[in-house]
Amino acid sequence: MALLFIDFDRTLYDHDEKTIHKPDIDALIQAKKNGHKLFLSTGRPHIHLDGILPDNLFEGGIFSCGAKVSIQDKTIYLHAFEPTDIKMLISSLLERKIDFTVDGDTRRFLTPFAMEIFNRRCRSNELEDCEFNLFAKQRRTSYPIEALSEEDYQSILKISIYAQNYDTCKEFIALLPDRFRAFIHRNIKDHFIGGEIALKSINKSIGLQKILEYYGKPNLETIAIGDSKNDIEILKTAKLGICMGNGCDEAKEVADFITKPIQECGIAHALQSLHILD
Numbered sequence: 001m002a003l004l005f006i007d008f009d010r011t012l013y014d015h016d017e018k019t020i021h022k023p024d025i026d027a028l029i030q031a032k033k034n035g036h037k038l039f040l041s042t043g044r045p046h047i048h049l050d051g052i053l054p055d056n057l058f059e060g061g062i063f064s065c066g067a068k069v070s071i072q073d074k075t076i077y078l079h080a081f082e083p084t085d086i087k088m089l090i091s092s093l094l095e096r097k098i099d100f101t102v103d104g105d106t107r108r109f110l111t112p113f114a115m116e117i118f119n120r121r122c123r124s125n126e127l128e129d130c131e132f133n134l135f136a137k138q139r140r141t142s143y144p145i146e147a148l149s150e151e152d153y154q155s156i157l158k159i160s161i162y163a164q165n166y167d168t169c170k171e172f173i174a175l176l177p178d179r180f181r182a183f184i185h186r187n188i189k190d191h192f193i194g195g196e197i198a199l200k201s202i203n204k205s206i207g208l209q210k211i212l213e214y215y216g217k218p219n220l221e222t223i224a225i226g227d228s229k230n231d232i233e234i235l236k237t238a239k240l241g242i243c244m245g246n247g248c249d250e251a252k253e254v255a256d257f258i259t260k261p262i263q264e265c266g267i268a269h270a271l272q273s274l275h276i277l278d
Helices: 022-033 083-095 112-123 129-140 166-174 204-215 229-237 249-254 266-273
Strands: 002-006 037-041 060-063 068-071 074-078 100-104 108-110 142-144 156-163 180-187 192-199 221-226 240-243
Touching (some): 037 204, 068 204, 074 204, 083 100, 112 142, 156 166, 240 249
Parallel strands (some): 037 060, 221 240
Antiparallel strands (some): 060 068, 100 108, 100 156, 156 192, 180 192
């Protein structure tokens, strides 16, 4: 038996095709039938993916880049920012006119430009069923930044960047205290600068370790599949790290194996190559 950790965006969910490819889902279903345990491994909050995927396919998941870990709807690990740090980061971002979302365990809060991007996507008449369901989940838990309360400050897990100026974001990240980690990237399709700010001590590999601790079997076989910078640690920690063919160079450099890109059903190809589906 192996534990499989599957990233969501651009690994399982294809943003260009706005879908999850059936061969990948079929491969994951077969892997589970063969006795392997499947876990999501994503930067997204748990609340945004609940009910999106086939029932009972995943045992649980690593959410918000490792800040939350759950198994069978039971939260086994939750690590939020200190409220003073969140307030400092929000103040600094607003001062530099960098837009963002503040992602809590059950709610998220958006600045005006981030809300504009979100609403623009929701209005698209090209939404497929999977993408529509994703946005519907997010809409029910999304609020303007002004609605952020003192209570909400207690459970913030991640900040996501939705900005317009790359250089301003780069300068801001360079000035962050060492206890934070962050990265940015250009979203060409939707014309914004995306990125994440999280605690340096928290990443997806922490989630993998917490799940191994939960089962009390530290030597279980672990396989991680991902594509981006926030997958680097888990790709390095898993006994086998697999990067998607469409993944970033940094993730490819640390991976043990590079599979086909998402458009060619890279998850299914990897699992077939490893005889997980036999």
